Amino acid sequence: MRVSIVILSLLIWASPALAKTPVSIDWLKTMAFASHQTDYTGVFVYQYANHVETSRITHIAEADSEYEKLESLDGSRREIIRHHGQVWCFVNHKIVPAGTRPGRNAFPALLPEQLSILGENYELRDAGTDRVAGHNAQAILFQPKDNLRYAHKIWVHVDSGLLLKAAVLDEKARVVEQYAFTQLQIGREVDRAALKSQLVGLQPSGPANQSVNINSGWVIDAMPAGFRKVTEIQRSMRRQHAPVIQIVFTDGLSAVSLFIEPNDKDEDDIEGLSTRGAINLYQKLVGDKLITAVGEVPPRALIQVLDSARYNGK
Amino acid sequence: MKQGISVLMDGELHEDEAEVLLGEIRRDGDAHGDWAVYHLIGDVLRQPEHIHRDLGAGVQARMKDEPTVLAPRSRAVTQKVRTVALSAAASVVAVGVVAWMSLQIAPEAAPQLAMQDASMRPVKMAIHPKSNDYLMAHQEFSPAADMTGGTAYIRTVAYSLNEKP
Structure with missing residues (x-):
């Protein structure tokens, strides 16, 4: 009898039906807004399986467009530059057009319909507060309603709404991949000139794409x-x-x-x-x-x- | 023949009939096998505590024969072996628990069995750099970048873009 109680309690403990606090979708709106309308630069670590690499991202927002550069800090030089819906890749010592994000506004925001689709397919839960890269963060879990998609856990900077850390989890809550800022600088100190100078002479992707x-x-x-x-x-x-x-x-x-x-x-x-x-x-x-x-x-x-x-x- | 073996084992054959039957068993391989199996069954029924069948190894061997849906590459051989071993162990434990529990509360037992499939994770190979164009094209439309900004592109640029196409 004692054994059955132990096993039953284990099963109950393991069942996902425990009450979880739902989380406000305002966090998502704030985050989508912040990631496009804030100046920031930071170093983040990206990890999956036995692979770890460090990258720097720099983002600046202007009245009608965004500049963004993602550069690898490990291994050979790799960069992705995004500007005004155009994407370039710096690879093999040259910059090549790498597509666009067509049909987007300069500042894409999460549309109400996108949020409602999200709510149909994932259960959003408040996963508590945490510290990431020295900043206070709100953790949010997107628990899928079936096993045909991954669970996502994100840590949002409480002050700015920027994403500080994100993890993708499989159906057993094992980490599939994650990235986390180790250092993040927000606001004016971001070196706009250096980033924009790199964009001079870049041609739009053109007819090829x-x-x-x-x-x-x-x-x-x-x-x-x-x-x-x-x-x-x-x-x-x-x-x-x-x-x-x-x-x-x-x-x-x-x-x-x-x-x-x-x-x-x-x-x-x-x-x-x-x-x-x-x-x-x-x-x-x-x-x-x-x-x-x-x-x-x-x-x-x-x-x-x-x-x-x-x-x-x- | 099987009937004869059974009667012989129960000690209900006359001596001369038993002589003939024993001779046949000696010559006939199948009958010899039946003879051994019947004795094994008898032993198990009489003294189950003395019978040791390595069920775990059996389950493990059978699972190795199971077709893996996704063909693994050589890189992950050790991981596969470990996965199989763990899955086998988990299956044995789960089957034990489920069999026991089904006596207590039958309806709850089924999901436990169903969950075993997930523990058999296929081993996958890394996306080849030549497919990076697909990833980049996919990224253009992925909602991930709407929410998280450019860090989503790390999946595309990670690791292998430096390799020559």
Whole structure:
């Protein structure tokens, strides 16, 4: 009898049905606002599996645009620069255009509909207060309502609303990836001149990255609940000759992209399932098309999406 | 034949009949196997405390034969072995608990069994740098950057962009 009590109490303890304090979505609005409208520079550590690296991010906001630079501090020099919806990559000793964030305002904010989608798919919980990089932070947990998405835990700077730390957790609450600021400077001291000088001479991505909205005729029969199609385009991609169809679905916090293109690869070059932190990639042939699914969702969700993709067009 | 072996083991055969049957068992491999199994069953029924069957090893061996949905690459072999071992151990414990609990409260037992699948985590390989373009293109539309700003791009730029395509 004593054993049964112990086991039962263990089961009750382990059940996720314990009462948790809900958290106000105002935190999310504050955070989205702060991450785009604040000047800041800081060093953060990014970790997944046995991989750890340090990067510096600098962000400045101006009346009509944002400048942002993400640079690696470990290993070879890698940078990503974002300005006014354009993205550049500094890699292999040269700066190359690396796409855009089309259809966005200069200051994207979380839209009410985006917040409501988020609330349908995740339970938001107050995870208490904590200290990160010497700052006071409010922790918030996004607990998914099924196992086709990861849980996210974020630590928001109480004073500024900036994100100080974020962790992606699997269904057993193991960390899939996380990043955390080790040092963060907010406000005027950020060196605007240095950042902007780097932008001189950078050309917009131009026609090479143009995309058009289309109706591709591809449908996903088993899309996980809560994911909605937000984009369906035909675009060019750097290494592909033929245009690629990209269809994007999002549940408010995570997204899944499907890339559909004519297959010009050997069987051996097809990737199958691979991973980098919370990002998973699943690639396979469907008929004569090569389909690649990419998303910050668990592998089982990507497999479900790709395996239920079919062409329903003419 | 099986009937005969059973009767013989119960000591209900005459001596001459037993002689003939024992001779057949000696020549017939299948019958010999039945003979051994029947004795084992008898032993287990009579003296269960003296029988040691390594159930854990059996479960582990069977799990190694289970097809893994996602083909692992060589890098993670040790991890896989450990995962299998842990899963096997967890399964044995869970089966024990569930079997015991199902006697007490049957409805709660089922989810425990169902949860075992998740402990068998597939081993995955790292995304190849040549696929970074897909990641970058995906990042353009991911809501992560709306909420957290540019740090979301670290997933795209991490580690492998420096490798030559």
